[in-house]
Each structure stands twice: as C-alpha cells, then as structure tokens.
Amino acid sequence: MQFDWPILSVLVWLPIAGGVLALLLGDRAPGAARWVSLVTSVATFVLSVLLWNGFDRSTAAMQFAERIAWIPAFNAWYDLGVDGISMPLIVLTAFITPLVVIAGWSVIERKVSQYFASFLILEGLMIGVFASLDALLFYVFWEAMLIPMFIIIGIWGGPRRVYATIKFFLYTFLGSVLMLVALIYMYLKSGSYDIAAFQGLPLGMREQVLIFIAFLAAFAVKVPMWPVHTWLPDAHVEAPTGGSVILAAIMLKMGGYGFLRFSLPITPDASQELAWLVITLSLIAVVYIGFVALVQNDMKKLIAYSSIAHMGFVTLGSFLAFDIFAATGELRGVAMGIDGAMVQMISHGLVSGAMFLCVGVLYDRVHSREISAYGGVVNTMPVFASFMVLFAMANAGLPGTSGFVGEFLVILASFRADFWYALLAGTTLVLGAAYTLWLVKRVVFGAVANDNVAALEDLNAREFVVLGALAAAVLIVGIWPAPLLDVMRATVEQLVQQLMVSKL
Amino acid sequence: MNGEMMTMLDLAPAWAEIFVLAAVCLILLVDVFLADRHRWFTYALCMLTLAGAAFLTATHGATERITTFHGMFVADPLADVLKLFTYAMVAVGFLYSREYLVRRGLFKGEYYLLGLFAMLGVMVMISAGSLLTIYLGLELLSLSSYALVAFDRESGVAAESAMKYFVLGAIASGALLYGMSILYGVTGSLRLDDIAVAVQELGAGNIGLLFGLAFVIVGVAFKFGAVPFHMWLPDVYHGAPTPVTLFLTAAPKVGAFALAIRLLAEGLGGMHDGWRDMVIVLSVLSIVVGNLVAIAQTNLKRMLAYSTISHVGFILLGILAGTTAGYQAALYYTITYVIMAVGSFGMILLLSREGFEADRLDDFKGLNRRSPWFAAVMLMLMFSTAGVPPFVGFWAKVGVIGAVLDVGYTWLAALAVFFSVVGAYYYLRLVKLMYFDEPEGEHPVIAGTAMRATLSVNGLAVLYLGIFPAGLLELCMRVLP
Numbered sequence A: 001m002q003f004d005w006p007i008l009s010v011l012v013w014l015p016i017a018g019g020v021l022a023l024l025l026g027d028r029a030p031g032a033a034r035w036v037s038l039v040t041s042v043a044t045f046v047l048s049v050l051l052w053n054g055f056d057r058s059t060a061a062m063q064f065a066e067r068i069a070w071i072p073a074f075n076a077w078y079d080l081g082v083d084g085i086s087m088p089l090i091v092l093t094a095f096i097t098p099l100v101v102i103a104g105w106s107v108i109e110r111k112v113s114q115y116f117a118s119f120l121i122l123e124g125l126m127i128g129v130f131a132s133l134d135a136l137l138f139y140v141f142w143e144a145m146l147i148p149m150f151i152i153i154g155i156w157g158g159p160r161r162v163y164a165t166i167k168f169f170l171y172t173f174l175g176s177v178l179m180l181v182a183l184i185y186m187y188l189k190s191g192s193y194d195i196a197a198f199q200g201l202p203l204g205m206r207e208q209v210l211i212f213i214a215f216l217a218a219f220a221v222k223v224p225m226w227p228v229h230t231w232l233p234d235a236h237v238e239a240p241t242g243g244s245v246i247l248a249a250i251m252l253k254m255g256g257y258g259f260l261r262f263s264l265p266i267t268p269d270a271s272q273e274l275a276w277l278v279i280t281l282s283l284i285a286v287v288y289i290g291f292v293a294l295v296q297n298d299m300k301k302l303i304a305y306s307s308i309a310h311m312g313f314v315t316l317g318s319f320l321a322f323d324i325f326a327a328t329g330e331l332r333g334v335a336m337g338i339d340g341a342m343v344q345m346i347s348h349g350l351v352s353g354a355m356f357l358c359v360g361v362l363y364d365r366v367h368s369r370e371i372s373a374y375g376g377v378v379n380t381m382p383v384f385a386s387f388m389v390l391f392a393m394a395n396a397g398l399p400g401t402s403g404f405v406g407e408f409l410v411i412l413a414s415f416r417a418d419f420w421y422a423l424l425a426g427t428t429l430v431l432g433a434a435y436t437l438w439l440v441k442r443v444v445f446g447a448v449a450n451d452n453v454a455a456l457e458d459l460n461a462r463e464f465v466v467l468g469a470l471a472a473a474v475l476i477v478g479i480w481p482a483p484l485l486d487v488m489r490a491t492v493e494q495l496v497q498q499l500m501v502s503k504l
Numbered sequence B: 001m002n003g004e005m006m007t008m009l010d011l012a013p014a015w016a017e018i019f020v021l022a023a024v025c026l027i028l029l030v031d032v033f034l035a036d037r038h039r040w041f042t043y044a045l046c047m048l049t050l051a052g053a054a055f056l057t058a059t060h061g062a063t064e065r066i067t068t069f070h071g072m073f074v075a076d077p078l079a080d081v082l083k084l085f086t087y088a089m090v091a092v093g094f095l096y097s098r099e100y101l102v103r104r105g106l107f108k109g110e111y112y113l114l115g116l117f118a119m120l121g122v123m124v125m126i127s128a129g130s131l132l133t134i135y136l137g138l139e140l141l142s143l144s145s146y147a148l149v150a151f152d153r154e155s156g157v158a159a160e161s162a163m164k165y166f167v168l169g170a171i172a173s174g175a176l177l178y179g180m181s182i183l184y185g186v187t188g189s190l191r192l193d194d195i196a197v198a199v200q201e202l203g204a205g206n207i208g209l210l211f212g213l214a215f216v217i218v219g220v221a222f223k224f225g226a227v228p229f230h231m232w233l234p235d236v237y238h239g240a241p242t243p244v245t246l247f248l249t250a251a252p253k254v255g256a257f258a259l260a261i262r263l264l265a266e267g268l269g270g271m272h273d274g275w276r277d278m279v280i281v282l283s284v285l286s287i288v289v290g291n292l293v294a295i296a297q298t299n300l301k302r303m304l305a306y307s308t309i310s311h312v313g314f315i316l317l318g319i320l321a322g323t324t325a326g327y328q329a330a331l332y333y334t335i336t337y338v339i340m341a342v343g344s345f346g347m348i349l350l351l352s353r354e355g356f357e358a359d360r361l362d363d364f365k366g367l368n369r370r371s372p373w374f375a376a377v378m379l380m381l382m383f384s385t386a387g388v389p390p391f392v393g394f395w396a397k398v399g400v401i402g403a404v405l406d407v408g409y410t411w412l413a414a415l416a417v418f419f420s421v422v423g424a425y426y427y428l429r430l431v432k433l434m435y436f437d438e439p440e441g442e443h444p445v446i447a448g449t450a451m452r453a454t455l456s457v458n459g460l461a462v463l464y465l466g467i468f469p470a471g472l473l474e475l476c477m478r479v480l481p
Helices: A007-025 A030-053 A086-105 A112-131 A135-144 A146-156 A161-190 A195-200 A205-222 A230-236 A241-266 A268-294 A299-319 A320-327 A334-364 A381-396 A404-419 A420-442 A461-479 A481-499 B008-032 B038-058 B076-104 B110-128 B133-151 B156-188 B194-201 B207-224 B231-237 B244-269 B271-295 B300-321 B322-351 B372-386 B392-406 B410-436 B447-466 B470-479
Strands: A063-071 A076-082 B066-068 B074-075
Touching: A007 A030, A007 A063, A007 A076, A007 A112, A007 A146, A007 A461, A030 A086, A030 A112, A030 A205, A030 A268, A063 B470, A076 A112, A076 A135, A086 A112, A086 A146, A086 A334, A086 A481, A086 B008, A086 B271, A086 B322, A086 B410, A112 A135, A112 A146, A112 A241, A135 A146, A135 A161, A135 A195, A135 B271, A135 B392, A146 A161, A146 A241, A146 B271, A161 A195, A161 A230, A161 B410, A195 A241, A205 A241, A205 A268, A205 B410, A230 A299, A241 A268, A241 A299, A241 A334, A241 A481, A268 A299, A268 A320, A268 A334, A268 A420, A268 A481, A299 A334, A299 A404, A299 A420, A299 B207, A299 B470, A320 A404, A320 B074, A320 B231, A334 A381, A334 A404, A334 A481, A334 B231, A381 A404, A381 A420, A381 A461, A381 B076, A404 A420, A404 A461, B008 B038, B008 B066, B008 B074, B008 B110, B038 B076, B076 B110, B076 B322, B076 B447, B076 B470, B110 B133, B110 B244, B133 B156, B156 B194, B156 B231, B156 B244, B194 B207, B194 B244, B194 B271, B207 B244, B207 B271, B207 B300, B207 B447, B231 B300, B244 B271, B244 B322, B271 B300, B271 B410, B300 B322, B300 B392, B300 B410, B322 B372, B322 B392, B322 B447, B322 B470, B372 B447, B392 B410, B392 B447, B392 B470
Parallel strands: none
Antiparallel strands: A063 A076, B066 B074
C-alpha cells in the first residue's frame, strides 16, 4: 500500500521541525516546549504505526520510496525507503521517543526547551538513518546524530559527563570517517551513492577486505563490540536517563543495522573470510562482558555491560550465516540466525530502555546509582518492583518475554553452525540471569535497607504510563512474535540470497 | 616600446581593479580632511567601493578566458567568482570589525584603505597571467598585510608579529622571485601561457624547471601557511588585532589559492609529476602538525591559526590530485573554509568588549547561558569546521577526499580523515566550554544589529549550504572545467 503523501519524509522531518519549534519557544515557556515535543513525538509514533500497517509483507523491495535529486555533482540522491529490516527499527524509534519525553517531563529543570528539542531532532535523524537508501544521505544522518547526543550527555549528564561525551563523540566519529572513505571509494567505482548499486557492485577480494574493515570500524564501535566498547559504560552512566534510553534502545541498533545493510550484502566474500573475527568478538562480548557485568556496583554500569553482552547476540546471529550454510547446506538456518539478530535488536531496545527507565525512577528519588544504596524496594514500591522484576526477567531471557525469542533463535542457529558456538552463546542464559537477578535481589528484594528506601514513594501516573507501555510491548513481542517475524521474512530471505552469491 | 594604442576594450576586463585603485586614492585624500567623528564616512565610502567593484565584476563577467595587457591579465569565470567572493568576505570583515575598532581607538581610515589595497593585491593575483603580475599582486597584498598587522601602535605583540611576518614574508617573496627568475631563464617568457607551452616542450624532468619549481613552491607554501613554512601564522594570528586576523584569514587565503591555481595548475600543470610529491609532503605535514599542535593551545586565535594550517593541508590535498575534480574540490574547500573562518573570528569580535580581547578559550565559557542563539551559531561553525554533517565543512572534506581517492592515494585519504578526528577534539572543547560550563561572570553580549544579523546569517549559511550543497558545488564545477 502506498500513500499519496511522502510518509517517510514526514517521519524524518516532523520530529526535527517539532524540535526546532520547541527550541524557538525557549525557556520562557518551558511547558509549551514540553507539550510541543510530546505532541510531535506521539504524532510521529502514530505515523509509524501507519507505516507498519501499510507495509507489504510479501516483497523484499523497498517500500514507501521517495527519490529527489539532491547533489547532482556527487550523484547523490535524497532517496528514502524501508524494507523488513529498517521498518521495525523505525517503529521502535518512534515508540521509544514519546516515552523518553514523558519520562523527562518534570525531571529536567535546566534548559528544558533545549533538552526536548535535542531528543526530537535526534529522533528525526535516527529515522533518517534507517530510511536512507543513499549512502551519502545515510552518512549525513549517521554523523549528524552525534551532535544532539553530545549535547544531551554534556549538559544534563552526571559528574563525569564531559569526559564521557567527548569520548563517545571521538570514538564514534573515528569509526565513522573510515566508513566514509570506503563509501567514497565505492562511489568512485560505481558512479553513484545508491546502496543498492553498492550491493551489486563487483569487488575484488582485497578491496572487499579493506571495505569490510572500514565498515567494521564504524559498526563495531556503534554496536559496541569488544574491544572498542569502552565508550559505552561511561556514556550510559553519565547520560541523563532519557539519553541512556535512546543510546541503548536505538543508537546501538544502528551498528547491527549497518552490518545487515552494508557489510554483509556489499562485501559477502570478505564477510565470509572474516566472519570468524566477528563471531569471536561477539562471543567474547557475551561471555567476558557478562562476567564484567556481574561485578558492577553501579546499576547503570551493570545494565550498560549487559547491553554489550546482548548486542553480542546480534552480531553473532548476523555472521553465523556462512558457518551455518557450510555445516548444513540449507538456507533455513541462515535465515533463523538473522531473524534472531533482528528480534534481539527490537527486544533489547525495549528491555534495556525499560531497565534504564527503572533505574531512572530510583535515581530521581534517591539520587544514587549505587546498588548498595538500595535494598528492599519492594516493600515501599511494590508496583515499581513488579515492573522491574518483569524487565529483569526479560533481560535474562525468560520465555514469554521478548528477550527469550531473540536469544533462542540465535542459539538454535548457532547449534547448526557449531556446537561450541552454541555452548558459549548459551552461557548468556546463565550469566544474564546471574547478573540481572542478583541486581534485582539486592535492590528490590529483602528487608528495607536504609531510610532513603523507607521514604520511597511508588510510581506516579507518568512513570506508570511509560513503564506500562514498555511492559506491554515486551510481553506482546515475547508471547506473539509472529507479526514481527512476518514483517522481516521477505527481506531476510533476500539478504540470505545475497550473502550466498560470491562477488569474486 | 611598440606604438600600440591601448583601446578602451583592452581595459574592460580590468575595470574593477582600476576602479578600486582610483577609489582608494580618492578615499585616502578625502579621509585626510575628515575629522575623527566623521570617520564613518570613510567606512561608508569603502563599502561603496566594494559594491562598485562587485557591480563592475558582475557586469563585465567573462564567460570564457580573456587576456589583456599583453597577456599579463586574465579574466575568466574563475576570476570573477573568486573576486566576487573576496568582495563579499572583505565587506563582511569590515562590518564585523567596526565596533571593535571604535572601542579600541583604531577606527582610522587607513585601516580600511590598507584592507582595500590588500584586496586589490588579491584581485591582481587572481587575474594573473604572468609571473610578474603574480609577484605584483603578492607584494601589494603582503606589504599591506604587514602594515595592517602592526596597526595597533600600542600593542607590543602586534609589533612583534608584524616584524616576524615582514621578515619571513620578505624571505619567502625572495625565494618565490628567485624561482620565477629561474623559470624565466629556462622558458624564456614571463607569461604563464608561454611557460605552460615551454614545459610541454622541455619535458617535466628538466632540471632547471624543477629547480625553479622548488623555490616557487616555497613561496606558495609560505603564503598558504603550509608546514614547514607556517611559523609566521600562529604568531601573526595571535599578535594582530582580531579584525586584522579575520581579514588575513579571508582575503589572503583566496589569494593563495589563486596563486596555486594560476601558477601550479595552469602555468606549471605539465610538471604535475614534479610538484605533486612536494605538495604531498606539505599537505601531510600541515594536516598532522596543524591538528596536533592546536590541541595544546589556550589562546583561541592561536588555536584557530593551527586549525587554519590543518585546513590548508586539506586544500593542498585537492590541489595535489592534479585532476579537474581535485581543483574544483580545492576551490570549494577554500570558499567554504573562508566562510567558516570569517564567522569564527566574527564570534570572537562579537564577544570582545571594552579592554577585553575575548581570545582566550575560557572567554567562551557558558555562552549558552549568556546568549543561546550565538552559542548555537558558534556550535554550527565549530562542527562545520570539524567536518561533521549536516554542515558545509563536511562536503568540503568529501570533495577533497574523493579527489585524492580518485588518483589512488588511499593512504592519504585515511590519514586525512584520521587527523580530522584528532582535530575534532579541539572544536569539541570549545562547544564543551560554551554548553557544559558555567559562565565566568555576567557578561551580556553587546553588539549592534548589523553585526548580529550578519553573524546569524553567516552561521545559518553554514547550515544551509550543508543541507543543500548542490548550488555551490555546481558553481565550483562550472568555473573550473
């Protein structure tokens, strides 16, 4: 189903326009800025639901496409379109942003209009990343995203925010510029910046390896993969709650999306050659970072490390393709791995966003992220405790929650590739449960630990709405993931076909 | 001396230069008779001169290459675009400087006249068809610049930097002249067209040509401020009064670019293999040294000076590629860089006030609280200079990196992008000071409407050209076919 009006452009530019409007309203009317942001982000979400409903599940072709001449000098076009991989991510982005706006409603007191404007502009840019079909347009959105996030962490963040935000910016920027060189190289070879043209571009092995490494630099930092993950704990911890949520829920997914959209289809042979590297790094992330998460004393840092471990599943599922095909000779398992990676992205977006929001709820009251500052929260905040336990279970991968679906698909796929991959990947079931449930045990359960906890008030309506919406989403995806898998099916199948064709 | 009469038609391409020269002489005379309180009249006349010159250049626009003055003066679309751009930047520079000059008692007619003389030098360089014309324009620009740098008589730093600029500039001009004399000796002509033909005949490996080329490169590198001929730049940028620094980062950069194009690309284009490696060295050193040393600076003008050096390295990347796309990319980079640099120095001028220079990094602390709009303008300028989309500086970098990749220098492209990340650090530091720190005192931003409006347009232009780069890119491609 196509609309007469350019829905994707509206999805990209409506939040940006709303953000600019909020900025212009300024701090003289902070309430106005908040309401503009809320209305804009909810409108964007409604539009994204239209996008979901109007999506044709039978084809892998790009839908809702728009194409306008942008820079004839570089043969770059303003080319937007979605398929089964990018569309769920756009819906996720549009879903999370209003929740972030509501979560920050009365918590932020300084420079209110700039805070909400930054998030809205960021939302538009993120949707732009997912919707771009032109590599240069993709890159512009990809880099431009860094600016509002830099500002968000730097102004409203914690005590070490300046260090964290500069580290975040420079790390991500460095990876991305190497990708720029690769993109320009391919433009010079193919004559345009069209991603589809890149995917069809014949490349020699040496070229492929270099381009793969350039993409790996950009996406590995974004995901983040061990060992270029060190910016994440700092950035997540120091960011304000809304910033952490957006970082974890959406920005990390861009790395995974990049692997699926760029690395795998454009350099399939190099991906096959170097799959061992990505798989190794993913398994290190799952196992080693799982252990690191276990020893954390700071709640946000623990969830940050847990994020890295969960994103390890995403990269694992994406790159198992070649080993699975080599072992089984069938494409079905390959598709399962990529399906698992995609579902894990969506699920992790919901779950980690929710966990950061839970920590935010506690932080707003007690102003401490230390686990030792809490204990027995269930006694004074039972409703909150139920939400937190639900999200913790989802994080650990309990069947019935969304966390299980993605992990199960990836572990099943890795069984087909190699028993040892599956064993190592499966340790996440143990480790994930360990660090998450231990966190919950120390913070939520037990006797009331101190006066701060005794004075806690339970969730107010605003927080209830946010956590409730996320809980509903987590349960729906967990119990009935079929619609999500349906939407992705055609695109994943086409991707798998592309992977199996050598470019040499 | 031949008996040829110079007809009016011969002078037509040079009308703008003649007009500026005549106007400057006239304003000089008028200025002598003006009282101090009427100095705004000189300022107004100078702005009118710029407008008049723009009118003349636009109406006598050359659609193809015309030479006059026996081939010593060239008028082509490139020259027109560069000149119009120079008029605009000089006008903006004069506008930004006015309040600063008034506050410091430097609001003298000579300032604007020297500025116009320097601009005239740049115009002559842009339209140079002969080695002698190049030198003429270069010296006119340089001598006026030396005087401008020393303009503040009470400042010791200014006098010191003027001396350094003068001595080093004289040496570099001498080297350039020596190189030119060797080229003249080997090729037998001063005209760039003839030299290009002679280069084809003699071959690029001719030892005499290479020798002359080396000295010429020294002169060009000095004028650009490329490492290792860059030592004057930080001192001059730091010591000169801020309006002069702004002027020096605008007009002479366009002049240096014109110098490189006329001399290296057109005149000695056949020797590309000879000068390419030299320019690679200049470019790599500039990018590396410029970005690394800028990190250590606490004075904002010095930091921007080293940043300028690194950007010069990028412009040289476009030039060393030797392809049309490379020259177009270098032109685009020069134009966008000057726009950004003029804006950055304009911001320093905006924040300076009575007895206070606003050139320390800390002077920008907490600007977001004092003036959110101008903090946003500076944010846009800083991210643009760092090369982050969606601002125009990103497209400049894409252009030169593409040009370099096209000729196979992948390592050079990787190095350039790596150091632009290193460079991003000090731009981020400035954004950090503005947004994440508290202001040091209650210092509201005092400036007139004209300055505020122009600076805002400057900042928005950086964003607009970043989102819609096609227009300026097409222009650069059209004038350098």
